[in-house]
Amino acid sequence: xxxxxxxxxxxxxxxxxxxxxxxxxxxxxxxxxxxxxxxxxxxxxxxxxxxxxxxxxxxxxxxxxxxxxxxxxxxxxxxxxxxxxxxxxxxxxxxxxxxxxxxxxxxxxxxx
Amino acid sequence: xxxxxxxxxxxxxxxxxxxxxxxxxxxxxxxxxxxxxxxxxxxxxxxxxxxxxxxxxxxxxxxxxxxxxxxxxxxxxxxxxxxxxxxxxxxxxxxxxxxxxxxxxxxxxxxxxx
Numbered sequence: 001x002x003x004x005x006x007x008x009x010x011x012x013x014x015x016x017x018x019x020x021x022x023x024x025x026x027x028x029x030x031x032x033x034x035x036x037x038x039x040x041x042x043x044x045x046x047x048x049x050x051x052x053x054x055x056x057x058x059x060x061x062x063x064x065x066x067x068x069x070x071x072x073x074x075x076x077x078x079x080x081x082x083x084x085x086x087x088x089x090x091x092x093x094x095x096x097x098x099x100x101x102x103x104x105x106x107x108x109x110x111x112x
Numbered sequence: 113x114x115x116x117x118x119x120x121x122x123x124x125x126x127x128x129x130x131x132x133x134x135x136x137x138x139x140x141x142x143x144x145x146x147x148x149x150x151x152x153x154x155x156x157x158x159x160x161x162x163x164x165x166x167x168x169x170x171x172x173x174x175x176x177x178x179x180x181x182x183x184x185x186x187x188x189x190x191x192x193x194x195x196x197x198x199x200x201x202x203x204x205x206x207x208x209x210x211x212x213x214x215x216x217x218x219x220x221x222x223x224x225x226x
Contacts, residue, residue, distance in 0.1 A: 034214065043116075043203050043217035044155060089155060098145070098160035098168035100215060105154055 002027060004092050006103025014111050019077040021106045023090035026071065030092040034100070035064065035075050038087045047088070048075070080110045114138040116218035118204050124224045125194055133189045133221045135204030144187045145205040145215060146179065148172065155203065161187065191223075199225045 006023045013019045023033075031052055036044035050057045050064040050073065057064045063076040077084055090103040117136045125131045137144050146158040159169040161179050176198075178190045187206075191198055201222050205215040 032213070036217075041219070043205075043219045046214045046216065049214065091155075098143070098162075099157035099170070100147075100155075101157070102155040 002101055004090060004101050004103040006090050006106060008106060009104065010107045010109070012109045012111060013080045015080065015082060017080050017110075019080045019084065019108055019110070020074055021088055021090070021108070022072065022074045023092075023103050024070075024072045025092050025101075027092070027094070028071070029094045030101075031095055032093045033064070033066065033073050034091050035062075036089045036091060036102075038089065038105075044089055077108075080108075082110045082112050084108060085110045114216075116204055116206055116216050118202075118218035118221050120221060121219070122222045122224070124226060127196060127225050128193055131191050131194055131223065133191075133202050133204075133223070135187045135189075135218060136185050137187055137204065137206030138208075138216055139185070141206035141208050141216075143167075143207040143209070143215075144179075144181070145207070146189045147203045147205060147217075149201040149203065149220070151200070158189075158202075194223075194225045196225050199223055 004025045034049035035047045037047045038044045048059050048062050050066050052068050061078045066073045088106045091100040093100050119134045144161040147155050149155045157170050159173045160167045176192050180188050201220040203217050203220045205217045207215045
């Protein structure tokens, strides 16, 4: 019940296209859903996060869509650029808890 | 922008030896964490630390592991009697508030056990 399932494992998108990464969770107590971006040799960096009281959050080219009834959330990267090539992790946590539970990660490659 | 810094960036150790990984969290943060990432796998929670004591730990964090905040700025992870399977990236993170809030990660220490 603590798992967060992420798909796909890898994704190749053409420059200018839309990248979509999906995550699903089981624990309805989760109330914080961040996305992290990780470049090789670097730590995860917070990209954008959402709480379940909203269905969508947009920051620049990055949008999180959240479906509470389906227990799913997704990251959309609009106008994808080669510099977006990285590994993306979804995560979840709950108020009062300490830990982030991470998904398996998606390796995104944007072809020029 | 304030950063979490970790040293060393790469540590090579013989199996059975003790290793200490060091972290300097962001200065006004109160919650400190260690995570582990085995090559090609997801990031896994090890332990959280608040008010000079462990507040939560995973089943991975057994008696082989310990954490300490020896002074006002450093946060360390000690692994005693290292095993081959301890080889991984170890990330330190810190946060200002509990639970649903951003955790900021360092760039990690790559631990290689020979």
